[in-house]
Amino acid sequence: MKETMDRTARMSDSVAMRIVREEVSSCFQARSADGIIAAYSGGTDSTVLLHALTELGIGPIRVLHVVHSLRPAQELATEREHVKAYCRALGLPLRIATIRPGSIEKRAKLKGIGVEAAAREIRYGVLLREAERLGFGMVCTAHNADDQLETLIGRFMSSSSFEGLKGMPKLRRLSKKVQLCRPLLSVSRSTIEAYASAMRLEFSKDSTNDSPEYLRNRIRKYIVPILDREFQGWRKGLESTAQRLAADGESLSRLSREAYRRITFSQDGRSALLPISAFLELPKSLRIRLLAGCLRKLSGKNRLSYIALREACRSIASGSKACDLLGYRLVINDGLLQILPILDFRREGGYFFHVDGDAVYRAGTLRISCSWADPCGSTATRTGASDLLPGISEAAFSFPLNVRSRKPGDKIRSGGKDIRIDDLLSSWGIESRHRDSIPIVEDRHGIVAVLAGATEGLGYSQCKYRDCSTPLKGRSFVIRIKGANF
Numbered sequence: 001m002k003e004t005m006d007r008t009a010r011m012s013d014s015v016a017m018r019i020v021r022e023e024v025s026s027c028f029q030a031r032s033a034d035g036i037i038a039a040y041s042g043g044t045d046s047t048v049l050l051h052a053l054t055e056l057g058i059g060p061i062r063v064l065h066v067v068h069s070l071r072p073a074q075e076l077a078t079e080r081e082h083v084k085a086y087c088r089a090l091g092l093p094l095r096i097a098t099i100r101p102g103s104i105e106k107r108a109k110l111k112g113i114g115v116e117a118a119a120r121e122i123r124y125g126v127l128l129r130e131a132e133r134l135g136f137g138m139v140c141t142a143h144n145a146d147d148q149l150e151t152l153i154g155r156f157m158s159s160s161s162f163e164g165l166k167g168m169p170k171l172r173r174l175s176k177k178v179q180l181c182r183p184l185l186s187v188s189r190s191t192i193e194a195y196a197s198a199m200r201l202e203f204s205k206d207s208t209n210d211s212p213e214y215l216r217n218r219i220r221k222y223i224v225p226i227l228d229r230e231f232q233g234w235r236k237g238l239e240s241t242a243q244r245l246a247a248d249g250e251s252l253s254r255l256s257r258e259a260y261r262r263i264t265f266s267q268d269g270r271s272a273l274l275p276i277s278a279f280l281e282l283p284k285s286l287r288i289r290l291l292a293g294c295l296r297k298l299s300g301k302n303r304l305s306y307i308a309l310r311e312a313c314r315s316i317a318s319g320s321k322a323c324d325l326l327g328y329r330l331v332i333n334d335g336l337l338q339i340l341p342i343l344d345f346r347r348e349g350g351y352f353f354h355v356d357g358d359a360v361y362r363a364g365t366l367r368i369s370c371s372w373a374d375p376c377g378s379t380a381t382r383t384g385a386s387d388l389l390p391g392i393s394e395a396a397f398s399f400p401l402n403v404r405s406r407k408p409g410d411k412i413r414s415g416g417k418d419i420r421i422d423d424l425l426s427s428w429g430i431e432s433r434h435r436d437s438i439p440i441v442e443d444r445h446g447i448v449a450v451l452a453g454a455t456e457g458l459g460y461s462q463c464k465y466r467d468c469s470t471p472l473k474g475r476s477f478v479i480r481i482k483g484a485n486f
Contacts, residue, residue: 013198035136045142391476
């Protein structure tokens with residue numbers, strides 16, 4: 001009986017070794033990595049991955065161990081020694097990157113995400129920078145099939161997007177030159193553990209893997225056992241669903257990319273516009289995807305509220321001329337859907353006006369008058385006398401305009417160089433208490449003008465205009481502000 005059990009165990013070990021090696025090998029048969037950064041935690045999964053990569057002669061390999069500084073110092077020190085010893089035994093170069101204590105918690109609080117997500121963001125940032133530093137083309141992590149299922153469960157329960165329900169891809173881009181590879185993503189945790197047992201591999205244990213504080217641990221300890229007991233075959237069913245979504249997603253992504261090409265982003269990357277007809281002709285789901293893609297590029301945020309996106313699309317489709325969405329204002333003007341940042345001015349007296357033509361705009365005590373003046377009119381010319389109102393040549397800008405207070409880092413391109421607005425106001429002798437009242441005028445290409453002479457009651461006449469490659473002729477657009485903070 002014992003002999004039969006031993007033979008069965010040996011067969012199991014043999015199968016596990018074959019599966020792991022075949023999966024790892026298949027990831028590198030058709031592609032050249034130009035060097036691999038292997039993420040190594042010291043745990044079972046990453047130990048098996050590192051062993052398989054070395055056994056198969058895949059490389060060159062550099063190992064990166066990231067210390068997240070979330071566990072007791074003694075545990076981290078023991079793990080660090082194990083990592084050093086194992087890399088030394090395999091003959092692999094090792095770098096240990098230690099994240100400053102508190103950094104992960106600070107990022108989680110700042111971005112409104114969990115500690116797990118914040119740790120992941122920082123970890124991938126470290127891995128990418130190491131690959132770029134060495135000129136390597138691939139980063140490898142040891143995510144397995146059980147990790148994939150746990151991820152899908154978590155995303156489904158938290159109302160994830162279509163992309164999220166496709167699960168983790170085996171390959172994806174971290175940057176233009178660096179690719180992320182998960183060679184063990186189709187291998188079960190039990191197979192990985194059988195491989196480790198067969199090869200007598202030693203590994204460290206992460207105490208946080210047992211903590212119910214983290215969502216993934218709760219899924220693994222409480223939800224998965226119930227599914228295994230009550231819904232036999234759920235694993236294959238969930239994998240199949242993810243694969244179908246991935247296949248459907250290819251078609252949707254292609255349609256989204258075609259629509260996305262019609263978006264025009266401003267030179268400074270802070271605003272965008274597209275024909276409203278192109279937006280409304282899309283099915284509802286693609287409108288949301290298009291708007292989400294646009295806001296991701298503008299804001300740099302990956303996680304966006306689906307409900308907010310859906311309601312904004314519904315508002316625009318129902319005929320609204322403007323609505324606010326996740327820090328941006330959507331405005332329909334002259335057949336265009338404009339996506340503009342809602343500027344959060346913290347300085348006292350700050351203001352913001354969205355100007356799309358000849359009109360008077362009001363906000364509280366502020367009043368901005370905008371009008372056209374022909375070249376012969378007495379209202380304004382760009383080079384007129386100081387008692388004339390400052391105007392901007394119609395050849396020098398395009399609507400819509402934002403007329404606002406200064407912001408940190410503002411610059412205007414003038415005289416062939418970038419001039420800091422703060423330096424400009426200082427050179428003009430503008431008093432500190434008046435500087436937030438001076439109007440900054442910008443269009444989708446950047447700052448058009450700084451109009452100290454446009455604000456009544458301050459006694460300034462200076463103006464600075466953006467370099468313009470076309471002749472300055474025709475009408476001038478005149479701006480005048482009353483009621484600014486004096």
